[in-house]
Amino acid sequence: MTVLKTSIGxxxxxxxxxxxxxxxxxxxSWLAGCKPTPETLELPKEWFELNxxxxxxxxxxxxxxxxxxxxxxxxxxxxxxxxAEELDVDWKNVIVExxxxxxxxxxxxxxxxxxxxxxxWKSLRMxxxxxxxxxxxxxxxxWQVPVDEITTEASMLYHKASGKSASYGEMASAAxxxxxxxxxxxxxxxxxxxxxxxxxxVDGKKIVTGQPLFGLDYRKEGMLIAMIAHPPAFGMRLKSVxxxxxxxxxxxxxxxxxxxxxxxxxxxxxxVDSFPELVVVVGxxxxxxxxxxxxxxLEWEQFQDHEISSSTFWGTTVKxxxxxxxxxxxxxxxxxxxxxxxxxxxxxxxxxPEAVFKKAAKVIERTYSAPFLAHNTMEPxxxxxxxxxxxxxxxxxxxxxEFMEKSVAARLGLPLEKIDIQMTRQxxxxxxxxxxxxxxxxxxxxxxxxxxxxxxxxREDDMSFGVYRPAYFAKYRAALDADNNLVxxxxxxxxxxxxxxxxxxxxxxxxxxxxxEEWSVPSNISVGAFRAPRSNFIAGAEQSFxxxxxxxxxxxxxxxxxxxxxxxxKNPVGENNDYEAKRYAGVxxxxxxxxxxxxxxxxxxxxxxxxxxxxxxxxxVIDLVMENGKPRVEKVHCAVDCGIVVNxxxxxxxxxxxxxxxxxxxxxxxxxxxxxxxxxxxxxxxRLIRHREAPRSIDVHFxxxxxxxxxxxxxxxPPVIGALANALYKATGKRHYQQPLLGVGITLG
Amino acid sequence: xxxxxxxxxxxxxxxxxxxxxxxxxVLRDHLDLVGTKFGCGIAQCGACTIHLDxxxxxSCMLPVSSVGDxxxxxxxxxxxxxxxxxxxxxLEHDVPQCGYCQxxxxxxxxxxxxxxxxxxDEQIETAMNGNICRCGTYxxxxxxxxxxxxxxxx
Numbered sequence: 069m070t071v072l073k074t075s076i077g078x079x080x081x082x083x084x085x086x087x088x089x090x091x092x093x094x095x096x097s098w099l100a101g102c103k104p105t106p107e108t109l110e111l112p113k114e115w116f117e118l119n120x121x122x123x124x125x126x127x128x129x130x131x132x133x134x135x136x137x138x139x140x141x142x143x144x145x146x147x148x149x150x151x152a153e154e155l156d157v158d159w160k161n162v163i164v165e166x167x168x169x170x171x172x173x174x175x176x177x178x179x180x181x182x183x184x185x186x187x188x189w190k191s192l193r194m195x196x197x198x199x200x201x202x203x204x205x206x207x208x209x210x211w212q213v214p215v216d217e218i219t220t221e222a223s224m225l226y227h228k229a230s231g232k233s234a235s236y237g238e239m240a241s242a243a244x245x246x247x248x249x250x251x252x253x254x255x256x257x258x259x260x261x262x263x264x265x266x267x268x269x270v271d272g273k274k275i276v277t278g279q280p281l282f283g284l285d286y287r288k289e290g291m292l293i294a295m296i297a298h299p300p301a302f303g304m305r306l307k308s309v310x311x312x313x314x315x316x317x318x319x320x321x322x323x324x325x326x327x328x329x330x331x332x333x334x335x336x337x338x339x340v341d342s343f344p345e346l347v348v349v350v351g352x353x354x355x356x357x358x359x360x361x362x363x364x365x366l367e368w369e370q371f372q373d374h375e376i377s378s379s380t381f382w383g384t385t386v387k388x389x390x391x392x393x394x395x396x397x398x399x400x401x402x403x404x405x406x407x408x409x410x411x412x413x414x415x416x417x418x419x420x421p422e423a424v425f426k427k428a429a430k431v432i433e434r435t436y437s438a439p440f441l442a443h444n445t446m447e448p449x450x451x452x453x454x455x456x457x458x459x460x461x462x463x464x465x466x467x468x469x470e471f472m473e474k475s476v477a478a479r480l481g482l483p484l485e486k487i488d489i490q491m492t493r494q495x496x497x498x499x500x501x502x503x504x505x506x507x508x509x510x511x512x513x514x515x516x517x518x519x520x521x522x523x524x525x526x527r528e529d530d531m532s533f534g535v536y537r538p539a540y541f542a543k544y545r546a547a548l549d550a551d552n553n554l555v556x557x558x559x560x561x562x563x564x565x566x567x568x569x570x571x572x573x574x575x576x577x578x579x580x581x582x583x584x585e586e587w588s589v590p591s592n593i594s595v596g597a598f599r600a601p602r603s604n605f606i607a608g609a610e611q612s613f614x615x616x617x618x619x620x621x622x623x624x625x626x627x628x629x630x631x632x633x634x635x636x637x638k639n640p641v642g643e644n645n646d647y648e649a650k651r652y653a654g655v656x657x658x659x660x661x662x663x664x665x666x667x668x669x670x671x672x673x674x675x676x677x678x679x680x681x682x683x684x685x686x687x688x689v690i691d692l693v694m695e696n697g698k699p700r701v702e703k704v705h706c707a708v709d710c711g712i713v714v715n716x717x718x719x720x721x722x723x724x725x726x727x728x729x730x731x732x733x734x735x736x737x738x739x740x741x742x743x744x745x746x747x748x749x750x751x752x753x754x755r756l757i758r759h760r761e762a763p764r765s766i767d768v769h770f771x772x773x774x775x776x777x778x779x780x781x782x783x784x785x786p787p788v789i790g791a792l793a794n795a796l797y798k799a800t801g802k803r804h805y806q807q808p809l810l811g812v813g814i815t816l817g
Numbered sequence: 818x819x820x821x822x823x824x825x826x827x828x829x830x831x832x833x834x835x836x837x838x839x840x841x842x843v844l845r846d847h848l849d850l851v852g853t854k855f856g857c858g859i860a861q862c863g864a865c866t867i868h869l870d871x872x873x874x875x876s877c878m879l880p881v882s883s884v885g886d887x888x889x890x891x892x893x894x895x896x897x898x899x900x901x902x903x904x905x906x907x908l909e910h911d912v913p914q915c916g917y918c919q920x921x922x923x924x925x926x927x928x929x930x931x932x933x934x935x936x937x938d939e940q941i942e943t944a945m946n947g948n949i950c951r952c953g954t955y956x957x958x959x960x961x962x963x964x965x966x967x968x969x970x971x
Binding site: 272 | 837839846849850851854891892907913918952953959
């Protein structure tokens with residue numbers, strides 16, 4: 069049993085109550101149309117708020133607030149499950165609401181880094197345990213018995229000796245008057261009744277019936293529609309605007325330019341924005357605004373070299389150089405090839421790799437590359453803003469509401485408490501909505517037109533005004549001795565404008581002589597986090613390379629990795645190895661057994677891969693079959709160690725999706741540039757994986773674990789790319805070093 | 818601007834709009850039916866799929882002037898209580914992740930099953946190929962279509 073000091077006092081609970089009554093009433097009016105009411109339950113006449121995370125109705129219905137942004141990772145179900153577990157409530161009595169942004173009550177209201185569950189593991193359970201203790205104390209007081217004798221089960225309070233019992237609903241009013249306990253006990257893992265059981269998506273019914281849930285669905289009386297026009301190429305800025313035709317078109321209210329981030333604005337890391345000056349068209353309907361935008365006559369010009377000052381995620385300040393020029397993908401490839409053969413910045417060195425490479429019996433050298441990627445959330449960027457009377461109300465899809473609240477306050481010159489950000493369900497995130505320039509744009513537009521405004525990006529805007537996954541390059545070298553032992557390993561990795569290296573990850577720690585170097589090439593193309601940043605490339609490269617090294621050494625690829633991990637476990641090289649070798653080996657062993665690795669099947673071509681990121685371990689085996697001369701993914705076997713699995717059905721879905729997403733991006737996607745302009749701006753040019761190309765089946769296996777939960781949204785993505793590349797080699801007899809793996813336009817199945 | 822008399826989810830609706838306005842924006846901006854989603858605007862992703870006289874149709878490139886007296890059905894009108902066999906199967910398989918594309922997926926699946934209540938895996942893949950799911954729920958979608966098919970035929 070874990071005893072926790074409660075970190076939230078009565079005061080912050082009261083604060084939430086006050087906010088609940090005022091600050092976010094509007095969200096209720098909008099949500100009224102899609103109230104999360106279980107069909108079997110009536111809404112209570114009165115709610116009793118026991119803390120900021122939950123309130124109990126007199127009829128026993130419990131509302132649990134889900135604090136974090138929901139981007140499809142299913143936190144809106146799994147986070148309240150943690151509260152419900154410790155409250156000991158019957159899940160069918162629970163309704164879930166999206167919490168308002170309130171950093172005094174909730175911790176880390178952010179969707180990123182696959183950390184929502186791990187960071188909320190204690191605080192959410194504590195909220196439930198605190199309320200449960202208050203209910204028990206209320207019962208003890210009412211029945212005049214010692215609190216230790218009060219037990220709970222499924223929303224009921226019991227005193228066995230006297231035979232008394234009461235429902236949570238009956239005791240809610242009394243519990244609301246109990247002082248918040250200083251300490252609470254958390255359940256033992258073995259006593260979990262909700263954690264570890266499958267609970268369907270709390271928004272499922274609303275999703276399948278098309279209820280308004282997403283930012284684009286939001287509307288408010290008197291709301292106008294806004295769209296922006298941005299430079300057609302990275303490296304350009306606005307020169308002149310002729311809006312004479314556009315502003316006279318039907319339904320158009322105004323056309324003007326805005327500066328999202330003026331020159332003297334101190335940017336945060338999440339303010340990444342290549343086009344801080346925009347032309348805005350505001351009108352009555354989307355179609356009218358779309359048409360008027362087409363009628364704008366705009367001139368653009370190249371900007372000069374300049375520098376941006378920005379604070380990092382950790383609060384330090386950095387200067388970012390933005391070079392002038394209109395960049396081309398052919399030039400990017402040339403520059404990356406050149407850089408990869410130069411000496412770069414040494415990030416880690418163990419032993420004497422140069423000397424060992426010189427006397428090696430065999431040296432294998434391979435180079436891997438991948439293009440820029442656009443996030444392409446299915447719901448394009450959008451945000452609602454109503455900035456009036458010295459306050460700003462913002463509603464929409466954002467992964468970083470805590471940070472963007474500061475950005476918008478600074479930009480509008482308003483105090484933080486005058487900014488109200490409400491989180492809608494988000495039609496995908498994948499990292500794109502960490503960067504909220506569109507939220508600031510909406511606020512600036514609303515301030516200018518003095519009306520509620522919904523800013524909408526078209527797909528073309530979304531894809532050509534991106535914060536992309538960088539283009540990457542990695543050169544690997546391995547040295548084998550005469551007995552085919554891996555004796556030295558060298559990785560030289562870089563990118564435009566950031567590199568993908570994790571110097572302290574496997575096989576660092578497993579090889580005596582190891583060298584990791586990194587480089588980067590400045591660019592004016594804006595980049596940021598994309599599902600499993602850096603890992604999303606380097607895992608596939610490294611795991612393809614290790615496959616080739618294992619083959620050269622004449623070893624089974626799984627056994628080869630396990631031998632290295634055994635070395636890292638028993639006698640690690642260096643002290644800064646990021647991973648736990650035992651858990652790494654665990655997922656490989658699990659996938660080996662579940663996939664019957666080693667069993668030969670006719671027309672089945674297999675590849676394996678394993679990777680560690682976001683504190684979790686994932687291994688994949690992919691079975692390809694050849695049909696009509698083309699490879700098709702018949703089956704994906706996947707083993708995952710993410711500690712305790714909170715919600716198996718959703719976790720399995722997330723692993724399936726991450727695997728499909730990884731296969732899709734490795735096979736099809738890529739953004740290329742000609743004179744600074746993306747060559748792809750919609751789905752007729754930018755390919756995402758489709759039904760016909762998806763695996764026929766995916767088997768997901770979780771390692772049984774008592775370790776506190778670790779990340780899950782990102783870890784299944786990176787390794788599947790290695791497994792696919794290795795299986796493609798078996799199927800086609802050729803190694804594939806560049807993404808898209810089979811080349812542009814070649815499909816699976 | 819011109820006046821159009823539409824039948825949407827069995828209800829007569831009059832709208833006064835530019836004849837070129839795509840049905841998607843008529844539904845979303847004028848009729849407040851936002852279940853039909855905007856994804857690409859060029860009929861490539863399927864998020865905007867509706868039924869036009871029962872046939873799955875992309876509404877983002879369909880001018881309102883071309884609808885005539887054909888009946889429009891949106892996700893909101895697929896069933897009265899959200900209990901169409903496809904919707905039920907979607908819930909049973911807990912298909913959605915972000916959920917944004919799922920209305921379009923469901924409309925495509927419902928149209929397929931109406932025409933072919935017993936589709937093969939290949940027929941499902943072909944009928945659904947125009948609907949992109951960025952979260953990658955394809956395996957679940959296929960399983961849910963098969964469950965719906967089984968229940969329709971039961």
